[in-house]
Amino acid sequence: MNDQILVDCRNVNVHFGAHHVLKHVNLTIRPGETVGLVGESGSGKTTLGRAILGIGPVSSGEIVFDGENIAGVPPRARQGQAAIQAVFQDPYSSLNPSMMIEDILTEPIVARGLASRADASRQVRKLLDQVALPSDAAERFAREFSGGQRQRIAIARALALSPRLIVCDEPVSALDLSTQSRVMDLFIEIQDRTGVAYLFVSHDLAAVRHISHRVAVMRFGEIVEFGECDQVTARPAHDYTKRLLLAAPVADPARQAERRAAFRALAMTA
Numbered sequence: 324m325n326d327q328i329l330v331d332c333r334n335v336n337v338h339f340g341a342h343h344v345l346k347h348v349n350l351t352i353r354p355g356e357t358v359g360l361v362g363e364s365g366s367g368k369t370t371l372g373r374a375i376l377g378i379g380p381v382s383s384g385e386i387v388f389d390g391e392n393i394a395g396v397p398p399r400a401r402q403g404q405a406a407i408q409a410v411f412q413d414p415y416s417s418l419n420p421s422m423m424i425e426d427i428l429t430e431p432i433v434a435r436g437l438a439s440r441a442d443a444s445r446q447v448r449k450l451l452d453q454v455a456l457p458s459d460a461a462e463r464f465a466r467e468f469s470g471g472q473r474q475r476i477a478i479a480r481a482l483a484l485s486p487r488l489i490v491c492d493e494p495v496s497a498l499d500l501s502t503q504s505r506v507m508d509l510f511i512e513i514q515d516r517t518g519v520a521y522l523f524v525s526h527d528l529a530a531v532r533h534i535s536h537r538v539a540v541m542r543f544g545e546i547v548e549f550g551e552c553d554q555v556t557a558r559p560a561h562d563y564t565k566r567l568l569l570a571a572p573v574a575d576p577a578r579q580a581e582r583r584a585a586f587r588a589l590a591m592t593a
């Protein structure tokens with residue numbers, strides 16, 4: 324891991340009317356790094372992801388990407404307009420069911436003028452291969468695929484633009500457990516191969532822990548803890564992080580009972 328910074332959120336605030344949703348958020352992402360962003364529903368994780376993507380507002384503060392302040396600048400107006408991509412939670416609504424996979428994968432490249440349709444089509448097989456889908460998937464329609472396969476297609480669509488960062492907003496929470504772990508492994512493999520960075524947004528600390536180099540914990544729009552994954556999960560500094568850890572699912576029932584007892588003890592002292 325290097326000391327360079329790819330994304331630097333500096334004192335970012337977002338207000339929706341009178342509601343101060345993001346409060347003085349400072350967060351960095353290094354090239355090739357996964358930063359997990361955890362917190363309960365409504366804490367502001369998606370709002371931060373959308374601000375970084377340029378599809379959500381920023382009331383004040385800076386988001387510096389590659390040395391340029393991109394806060395409030397929509398994706399098309401950004402210099403490296405394709406450099407930040409997204410994979411969202413629901414692969415059923417994020418892909419047009421009646422579009423052919425080849426068109427889903429080539430359209431973002433062609434629309435940005437990054438390659439001709441013929442050149443983009445030549446990349447399709449490689450993209451499908453990167454997400455472990457067979458090349459004949461190109462001629463099929465999105466509606467023919469399962470949730471896990473659709474999420475692989477959504478990942479391939481993000482990769483088509485050779486991004487430096489992918490904002491992954493709850494990308495496995497709509498999938499069943501065994502599919503979740505395969506898609507998580509795919510994210511890791513892709514990062515090892517391409518060096519892409521991830522902001523991995525999830526309410527599930529167990530998932531985040533599996534994939535992240537560093538973890539940021541958000542509560543009521545504030546980052547209450549941010550550090551190396553091992554540090555945050557083994558020696559959390561904030562009680563809120565401790566509670567999230569205790570609520571994180573574990574496979575072993577004895578361990579689960581131990582966690583519940585510890586959680587009750589902590590809740591009584593909180």
Ligand SMILES: Nc1ncnc2c1ncn2[C@@H]1O[C@H](COP(=O)(O)OP(=O)(O)OP(=O)(O)O)[C@@H](O)[C@H]1O
Pocket residue numbers: 339342344362363364365366367368369370371526
């Ligand atoms: N466009 C909007 N207009 C008004 N309020 C909004 C808007 N978008 C989000 N909010 C509010 O901002 C707060 C944070 O929402 P956000 O979706 O960022 O949280 P989250 O941590 O991602 O939650 P979840 O895990 O449920 O997606 C919520 O109270 C939400 O109602």
